[in-house]
Structures are given as structure tokens and as C-alpha cells.
Amino acid sequence: MSLGKKRHSTHNSIVTDDLNKTASKSYARLRDNVLFLNADGKNKVIQIESSIAHEGKTTLACNLAVSLGMTNKKVIIIDLDFRRPKVHQRLDVDIEGGLAEYMLGKLELEQIIKKTKYKNVEMITRGGKVYNSSLVFVSEKFTSFIAKLRETYDYVILDCAPVLLVSDYIHICRVSDGILFAVAYGITSKNYIIDAIRELRRNNANILGSVFTLYDEKKDKNKAYIGEYYYKHYYQKDEQDFDEEEISNAD
Numbered sequence: 001m002s003l004g005k006k007r008h009s010t011h012n013s014i015v016t017d018d019l020n021k022t023a024s025k026s027y028a029r030l031r032d033n034v035l036f037l038n039a040d041g042k043n044k045v046i047q048i049e050s051s052i053a054h055e056g057k058t059t060l061a062c063n064l065a066v067s068l069g070m071t072n073k074k075v076i077i078i079d080l081d082f083r084r085p086k087v088h089q090r091l092d093v094d095i096e097g098g099l100a101e102y103m104l105g106k107l108e109l110e111q112i113i114k115k116t117k118y119k120n121v122e123m124i125t126r127g128g129k130v131y132n133s134s135l136v137f138v139s140e141k142f143t144s145f146i147a148k149l150r151e152t153y154d155y156v157i158l159d160c161a162p163v164l165l166v167s168d169y170i171h172i173c174r175v176s177d178g179i180l181f182a183v184a185y186g187i188t189s190k191n192y193i194i195d196a197i198r199e200l201r202r203n204n205a206n207i208l209g210s211v212f213t214l215y216d217e218k219k220d221k222n223k224a225y226i227g228e229y230y231y232k233h234y235y236q237k238d239e240q241d242f243d244e245e246e247i248s249n250a251d
Helices: 022-037 057-069 099-103 133-137 140-152 168-172 190-202 222-235 244-248
Strands: 045-050 075-080 121-124 155-160 178-184 207-213
Touching: 022 057, 022 207, 045 057, 045 140, 045 168, 045 190, 057 075, 057 121, 057 155, 057 178, 057 207, 075 099, 075 140, 099 140, 133 168, 140 155, 155 168, 178 190, 190 207
Parallel strands: 045 155, 045 178, 075 121, 075 155, 178 207
Antiparallel strands: none
């Protein structure tokens, strides 16, 4: 699936219910796929990942949350990218008083949940700086935190740090139901994708699917198909690892 039209105009935008816009249509398709994946209630805590930074991961997470909220689903998005927190900027919310303060026992859960201007969408910011994210993610308090939100919300969207930059994803996989993997169209190298997916699979991550971000429809439209092809043909191989040469020659 491909999202966005022009990098400079849609990278940071939030969708509306105007389906005449390309981005809105694309996110509506993504939303419908996510609703289908969660028909049995087993995929409601969704981890958003990418290989590296600047792939539109946070914009993807925010727009998915807003799109789900439009269907009257109760949604909360949590900024777990502690080194580069951006969700508060996208949703126009103050970063102060967030997960860091909750983990330190300075604030209760209900005190860190923030309203947004988007229907049915709430969020939890990072709060103050977190210098050792692993200590947060491996703690029983964090596990309990996600479990409480799972009971309250229809969807819990986790915006996480890129796979190849830090190892946070290993610990977050324990509490999420699955991963949506963002790939920046025409930007992310195949080697990065291969390395990131290999790392996720090595840690038994449940990859729900991949999503093209920063998509420019003026480019070769046939390549939009390749993203889905990579996922179906390579990411889900059970008996063997990636065939790197085959991927390199795919286009």
C-alpha cells in the first residue's frame, strides 16, 4: 500500500474525511485493512516501525490513529520514540507530563492521557527525557501500562524508534500484537529493508504488513506493487531467510 503524493506537501499532514484527496483515500484503505486484521480483537496494539529515520513513520502512525477515530473507534497513540519524539508536534499537544513521569511515579495514568482535536483520538507523549529506554520497556510497569490501555481502547498505536537505530523494538514486541512496517518510497535502500526485517523476524515479531510512505504517484507506478510483493514473497518465508540476490534483482 502506498501513502502520500508529494513529499513536500503531505509528509507531515493529517488526513480529513475528504475522500476526494489522494492521501485520505490511501489512509482509508490502510484503516480498512487494519480493521479487518483486528476482526477477532487480536491485533489492537499496533507497533509502527521503519528501518531508519525520516521515513514518514510518525506521520503514518498519527494518520492511522486519526483515520481509525473517524470510524468511531476509541484510539490512543503513544510516542515511544524517546530519542526523536514527534507525535506531540503532529497532533499539536504539549509534550510535558507524559510516559516518563508515569514510569517515575510522578503522575498517574489518567493524568498523562491527553485529548487531541481529532475525533476519538487521545495520546500519551514521552514527557521528560528518557536516557535509558530499555529500562522502561523491560519493566513490569510498562507491561501493565499497555495492558490497561488495551482494556480501555479499541486501538493502541505505538510510534517506535527505527529498527536499525536502536534495539527498543525487541522489548516493545513483547507487548504489541503486530507491526506495520513503513518504507519510504524511492528512498529506503533494499539492504536496509532486508536488515530490518531480518532483525524483526529474529526476535519473533509479528509483521502485519508493509506500507509505502512518501509516495510520489508520478514515479513508476509499477513499483508500488513491489512493496506488497516483497512482504508476501519474502517477509513471510517460513523455511528460509531472505534471498538477497533475488530481492536485488526484483526490479
